[in-house]
Amino acid sequence: MSKKKFGLNTICTHVGEVKDEQFKGAVSPMYLSSSYEFLDVDVKRYPRYFNTPNQEFLSKKIAALEHTEAAMIFGSGMAAISTMFFAFLKQGDHLVVQNTLYGGTVNFIKEEFPKYGIEYTFTNGYTVEDFEAAIKPNTKLIHIETPSNPLMTITDIKAIAKLGKSKGVLTSIDNTFASPVNQKPIDLGMDMVMHSATKYFGGHSDICAGAVASSSEHIERIWNVGKNLGGSLSDITVWMLERSMKTLGLRVKAQTKNAIKLAKWLEKHPKISKVNYPGLKSHPEYKLAKSQMSGFGAMMSFELLGDIDALKFQKKLKLIKSSMSLAGIESTMLSPYLTSHALLSQQERDNVGINDQLIRFSVGIEETKDLKRDINQAIVALELS
Template sequence: MSKKKLGLNTICSHIGEVPDTQFKGAVSPMFLSSSYEFLDVDVKRYPRYFNTPNQDYLTKKIAALEHSEAAMIFGSGMAAISTMFLAFLKQGDHLVVQNTLYGGTVNFIKEEFPKYGIDFTFTNGYQAEDFEAAIKDNTKLIHIETPSNPLLTVTDIKAIAALGKSKGIFTSIDNTFASPVNQKPLDLGIDMVMHSATKYFGGHSDICAGAVASSSEHIERIWNVGKNLGGSLSDMTVWMLERSMKTLGLRVKAQTKNAMKLAKWLDKHPKISKVYYPGLKSHPEHQLAKSQMKGFGAMLSFELTEDLNSQEFQKQLKLIKSSMSLAGVESTLLSPHLTSHALLTQEERDAIGISDQLIRFSVGIENTKDLKEDIHQAITALA
């Protein structure tokens, strides 16, 4: 049976399992060896080559979820995206990159690309015409993130993919916020999809990993760079990640449902000045999101009114955790200006609309009634 025809939860729970040929166990055995036979074997396995049994099989699950030919896993999301960039960009090349995206990616581009002689342009906006305007004769890659971190802007994936193909330029996307449960960019024409697997793939706030999915040809190109950079993942973590991904569909669907309820409630709250969530009809790209996403995701952001201190608000919360990361089964939130985008200057944050009042909210699987009460009591304590 074709993997594309299998249901989401079937892929999550069955594809990518390592067969237990000895004891027939229900879960994948863990192979912790760092040394494997090299004589008379089909695959010469080595952890840094991303091909130990647990690594090899887990990529099959990721590829099946993203409808790709192949995939790779890395030690972190930044290891995944940096390796992908360096596989497709060299000295003298140019990157066009979306202006609203994860601060770590922005910092990597600004800090490391000049050392490699790679040119780059951040777009003035996130519409297709903004990307086209930034293209140069030496542009080799266009990179987008949608929904974006932390303002949940939505970029037209089909339009960017078509633009890249018309110009002979590769395209890539950070699909972390949506996850393959809610969005499949390769089906819309994008060349490469990356994830911080720390987030929804892991889902329990106990794993650090990254992933890239693409064609076999592109993955081989990324592998050739990856084996030199050495950003591989320990097999213990690979095993934990495969276990966690069995419930990916269940978790993300429950979180997405909760996020929609919370976004509508926050949108009406007198102490919330603005809510950023693609599922709201008031979101400027709501219709676009509806056309390219199966669900609107479990991430949202909101701005507190000016009379409330954002840090004091977080200290008053009893249930929702203040946390550096996101996408766990527990609800968490943070101030982007102090965390994900702290490496940007105040001027840079102001230019893309990241205010000190902005709160990024990762909605978990709790009862929404409890989450609403926690937010309400925190705001009341400051009033």
């Protein structure tokens, strides 16, 4: 049966398994060797070449989920995106990049691109007109992130893909927040899609990894750079990631279901001034999100009223964890100005709307009534202190 005909949970469970031909085990065996046969073999395997058995087969699962010909896994999300950038950008080239996106990506571009003579422009906004205005004759790549971290802005994927094709410019997207469960950018015309696989792919806050999926041609070009940069992933972690991805569909759908309930509740909460979640009808891009997402995801952000200290609030939480990362099965909250966007200046954060009262909320699989109770008790505890 064709993999394209498989349903989501079937792909998660079965595609990309390494068959245990010797003992017929139910799960993939783990190949820890860093040295493989060189003579008289079709594939010269080596961990840094991203082609050990576990690396090769997990990439097939990711490609199947993203509807691409091929994929690669990396040691982190930043290893994935930096390798992708360097594969398609050289001295004298120009990148157009969305102004609202993960702070680590912003910092990488600003810190590293000048060293290599690569030009870049951050858009003034995230409409297709903003991207078109930023394109130059030497533009080679447009990069977007939707939903964006942490403001949950929504960019028109199909329009950006169409713009790129009309200008002869490649397009890439960070699909981490949506995951392939809720969004398929390749089906909307994008050329490349990347993930911090640390997040929903891993899902249990115990893996650091990254991924890029695209055509075989593009992946070969990324591989040629990747083998030189050396950002491969150990087979122990690859095995853990494949194990975790078997439940990707179940986890993300449960988290998404919880998130919409909590977003609606927070929007009515007297101590919350604003909620950023694309599944709310009050979100400025609600209709766009609905048109390009099959689910609105489990990430949101919200702002507390000014009389509530955001950090003190987080310290009062008992169930929801204050955590650096996101997308695990457990719910977490953090202040982006101290974590994901700490490398940006105060002015840069102000320009994109990241203030000290903003809290990023990664919704887990817990019962929503318990999460609501925890938020309320934290606010009451502050009021009584």
